[in-house]
Amino acid sequence: MTLTTLDIAIVAIYAVGIFILAQWVSREKGSHEKNAQDYFLASRSLPWWAIGTSLIAANISAEQIIGMSGSGYVIGLGIASYEWMAALTLIIVGKYFLPIFLKNGIYTMPEFLEKRYSPAVRNVMAVFWLGVYVFVNLTSILWLGATAVHTVTGIDVQTALIAIGIFAGAYALYGGLKAVALTDVIQVSLLVLGGLLISYIALDRISEGQGVVAGFNTLFTTFPEKFDMILSQDNPNYKDLPGLSVLLGGLWVMNVSYWGFNQYIIQRALAAKSVQEAQKGIVLAAFLKLLMPVIIVLPGIAALVLAPDLARPDEAYPHLMALLPTGILGLVFAALVAAVIASLGSKINSIATIFTMDLYRSMKPQTSERDLVKIGRIAASVGLIVAILSARPLLGSFDQAFQYIQEFTGFFTPGICVIFLLGMFWERTTAAAALVAAVASAVLSLVFKLAMPLMPFMNRVGYVFLICFALAIVISLASPRRTAELRVELKGIDYSTTTGFNIAAVLVIVILTFLYWRFW
Numbered sequence: 001m002t003l004t005t006l007d008i009a010i011v012a013i014y015a016v017g018i019f020i021l022a023q024w025v026s027r028e029k030g031s032h033e034k035n036a037q038d039y040f041l042a043s044r045s046l047p048w049w050a051i052g053t054s055l056i057a058a059n060i061s062a063e064q065i066i067g068m069s070g071s072g073y074v075i076g077l078g079i080a081s082y083e084w085m086a087a088l089t090l091i092i093v094g095k096y097f098l099p100i101f102l103k104n105g106i107y108t109m110p111e112f113l114e115k116r117y118s119p120a121v122r123n124v125m126a127v128f129w130l131g132v133y134v135f136v137n138l139t140s141i142l143w144l145g146a147t148a149v150h151t152v153t154g155i156d157v158q159t160a161l162i163a164i165g166i167f168a169g170a171y172a173l174y175g176g177l178k179a180v181a182l183t184d185v186i187q188v189s190l191l192v193l194g195g196l197l198i199s200y201i202a203l204d205r206i207s208e209g210q211g212v213v214a215g216f217n218t219l220f221t222t223f224p225e226k227f228d229m230i231l232s233q234d235n236p237n238y239k240d241l242p243g244l245s246v247l248l249g250g251l252w253v254m255n256v257s258y259w260g261f262n263q264y265i266i267q268r269a270l271a272a273k274s275v276q277e278a279q280k281g282i283v284l285a286a287f288l289k290l291l292m293p294v295i296i297v298l299p300g301i302a303a304l305v306l307a308p309d310l311a312r313p314d315e316a317y318p319h320l321m322a323l324l325p326t327g328i329l330g331l332v333f334a335a336l337v338a339a340v341i342a343s344l345g346s347k348i349n350s351i352a353t354i355f356t357m358d359l360y361r362s363m364k365p366q367t368s369e370r371d372l373v374k375i376g377r378i379a380a381s382v383g384l385i386v387a388i389l390s391a392r393p394l395l396g397s398f399d400q401a402f403q404y405i406q407e408f409t410g411f412f413t414p415g416i417c418v419i420f421l422l423g424m425f426w427e428r429t430t431a432a433a434a435l436v437a438a439v440a441s442a443v444l445s446l447v448f449k450l451a452m453p454l455m456p457f458m459n460r461v462g463y464v465f466l467i468c469f470a471l472a473i474v475i476s477l478a479s480p481r482r483t484a485e486l487r488v489e490l491k492g493i494d495y496s497t498t499t500g501f502n503i504a505a506v507l508v509i510v511i512l513t514f515l516y517w518r519f520w
Contacts, residue, residue, distance in 0.1 A: 003153055007330030014190070014334040018183055018341070019171055025182040026175025035369035039176035039376060040107060040353040041271040050181045051281025054268045054346070055090075056288045057184035060191060061343030065296050065336060066144040069320075070313035072300025075237040076226030077519055080293035081246045082255075084512055087289040089255040091505045094282035095497055097260045100424050102275050104488050109263050109420075110358040115487040116423045117431035119362065124438060125419075126358040128412065129263055130351060130383070135394065136408055137264075137347050138387035143395040144314065145340035151318035152333055158392065164340055165388045172345035173377050176352075180345040181268055187342035188288070194335025195295025197328055202302040202320055219301060226301050229519040242456035247516070250410070250461030257413040261420045264350035279497060283504040290511055344384075351383040352376035410457050411449075414465035415441025418472050426476075427490060433475040437468040444468070 003011070037043055046054075071079040106112045110129070114122030146161035153160075172180050203215030220227055231241050245251070259265055272278035296317075303316035306323065310316060324332055356376040361367060367375070418437040422429040441464055448460045497505075 003330060003333065004326045006327050007333065010327065010330030011334045011337065014338065015167065018186060018338070019167075021186065022171050022175055022179040022183045026179035036107075036357065036372045036376075038178070039373045040349070040357060041267070042176070042178035042181055044271055045273055046178075046181055046268060046271045046277070046281075047273065048277045048280035048284065049185060051268045051272055051278060052284025052288065053188040054181040054184040054342075055265060055281065055285040056292075057180075057187045057191070057339070057342035058264050058268065058346035059343070060188075060292065060296070061141045061145070061339050064292075065195075065339055066148055066314050066317050067140075068296045069300035069303070069317035070315075071240075072226075072297040073303050073310065073313045073316040075231075075240060076223070076228065076301060077293065077297060078229050078231050078237070078241045078246070080297045081229065081241065081251060083289050083292040083297070084515060085247070085251055086255050086259060087286040087508050088512060089252075089259045090282050090286040090289065091508055092256070093260045093266075094279045094286075094501070095505070096495060097266075097424070098269050098278050098282070099275055099493050099495055100488075100490065101266065101270060102272065102278065103493055106270065107357045108354055109261055109266065110354060112488065113419065113423070113434070114358075117419075117429075117434045121419070121431055121434050121438070122358060123362075124435065125416075126354050128438075129354055132409065132412075133264065133347050133351050133354075134383045134387050135390060138344065138351075138383065139391040139394050141340055141343050141347070142387055143391040145337070145344075146391070147314070148318050148336055148340075151315065152321055152329075161391055162388055164337075164344070165384055168341050168344035168348065169381060169384050171341055172348045173380055176373075176376075177267065177271055177349050180342070180349055181271065184342050187338040190331075190335045190338045191342075192288075192291070192295060194332040194338075195299075198317075198320055198324065198332050199294055199298050199302070201324060201328070202299055202306060205323060206302060206305050215302075219305065223301065223304055226304065227519050229516055239454070239456045240458075242459050245456065245458050245462060250458035250465070253417050253461050253465045254410065254413055254458070256421075257416045258409075261416055263354055264346045267346075267350055267353065275494075276498060279501050283501060286504070286508055290508070348380045348384060352380035355379035355383075407457050410461045411442050411445040412438075413441075414445070414461055414468050415439075417465055418468045422469070422472055422476075424490065428476050429472060430476045430479045432479055433472040436475055437472045440464075440468050440471055 068079055068082070101112065104112065104115065106115070108126075110122040110126040113125055142161050142165055145164050146157045149155055149160035149164070150157045200212055203212040203219070204210075205215070206218050207215035225235075228235070230243055230246065231238050232243065242249075269278040269281065272281065299320050300313075300316045303310065303320055307316065307319040310319065321329060321332055353376065356372050356379060360375050360379075361372065415438040418441070419434045423434065444464045444467055445460060448455060448464065452460075
């Protein structure tokens with residue numbers, strides 16, 4: 001597969017255009033210098049359309065497009081549960097979590113934990129998230145993005161990896177969250193258009209020119225087992241998606257932790273003009289999540305017909321790109337690069353925010369606003385460099401990178417969920433209970449992993465969550481009550497939502513019910 005002059009021109013126009021746009025939208029008027037709120041939370045002025053598209057841009061990157069297409073190739077439509085159940089999770093986050101976070105005016109998730117529990121809880125979780133963002137998120141996006149660039153262009157993977165990292169840094173470091181969020185509407189539009197084009201062309205090729213409906217029917221008839229949303233125990237992929245646990249068990253813990261308490265996701269909502277504006281953005285993101293399997297899972301299933309002998313599942317999406325005609329290939333390749341750059345920008349900004357506002361400022365509270373911004377840029381640069389150096393050693397040997405990411409993060413998400421859920425909705429929860437839940441999550445996950453290696457990791461996540469939840473309650477009840485330490489507002493929170501939000505929530509539920517009924 002080679003890019004023609006037209007394809008290269010399209011990619012170049014995208015790269016130059018998005019870089020210029022990012023710097024322009026994040027510029028400061030007059031003599032005003034960026035302060036911490038400007039840089040880390042876009043002056044708390046993001047409109048709903050920027051919040052919604054930026055949530056998707058932060059989420060959908062190379063590990064989603066390449067990784068989930070690879071999982072679609074192996075597992076089938078069942079992997080779409082991560083997308084479809086996320087839509088309902090977003091509605092819950094919008095109605096019950098955002099009002100609490102915005103009422104308390106926080107910058108970061110660790111900051112909420114400090115106000116709710118103690119500085120120790122904040123520091124532990126800040127260090128944990130920095131580690132995950134650098135060594136899991138940034139590395140996976142860089143590696144899979146570079147792999148895709150290599151497949152399409154033939155450029156050496158390490159060279160592509162370094163180039164992507166440098167461009168993403170230049171794109172995001174100066175302007176902060178505003179540069180990232182306000183350009184993500186372009187990134188996501190390109191992502192959706194490119195994904196729909198590749199699905200359309202793949203299905204049309206399968207039907208030999210008879211159209212996408214005929215192509216889908218052929219795919220469904222040829223591989224009916226790939227369209228099971230709820231896998232039975234005799235399915236070879238049951239370990240990755242263990243039947244009804246997808247709907248009733250550990251996936252809820254994974255989704256609630258990711259969409260509700262993950263800094264690089266929730267940071268967009270924290271930067272909203274108001275709770276209502278954030279909730280409108282959440283609704284937009286929820287409907288986009290319902291569409292995502294068409295863009296990132298269906299191509300992987302289509303590759304079973306069009307590229308049946310792949311050496312690695314994660315090659316499915318790049319190989320389908322080889323089918324695209326001149327011009328369209330450049331557009332889809334630009335869309336893939338857009339997803340990589342947008343998601344990298346999100347992680348880079350969150351690394352800067354957590355390091356600066358949670359660790360550095362707590363050690364040097366008198367630091368000026370200007371210096372906080374400078375420290376944030378330095379921290380993000382260092383994190384990016386470390387990720388570039390670590391990407392190949394950490395991810396070079398994995399066939400399904402998406403499953404690796406879920407498996408790793410599953411060690412910690414049960415404790416994160418317990419800490420936040422009890423912290424937000426049960427005032428009796430203590431700092432000691434929170435720390436025990438955090439540590440127990442990792443320890444118990446490792447014990448389950450070693451003692452029962454055949455247990456599906458999603459079930460393990462569910463069991464560990466229940467144990468940590470019970471531990472936190474017992475420890476809290478056994479500890480003296482110290483309400484004076486509670487420095488967050490948890491009472492008098494307005495959970496009411498607009499009619500539009502309520503209608504959207506019902507629509508999401510109806511659509512999900514139909515999808516699971518149709519592909520049960």
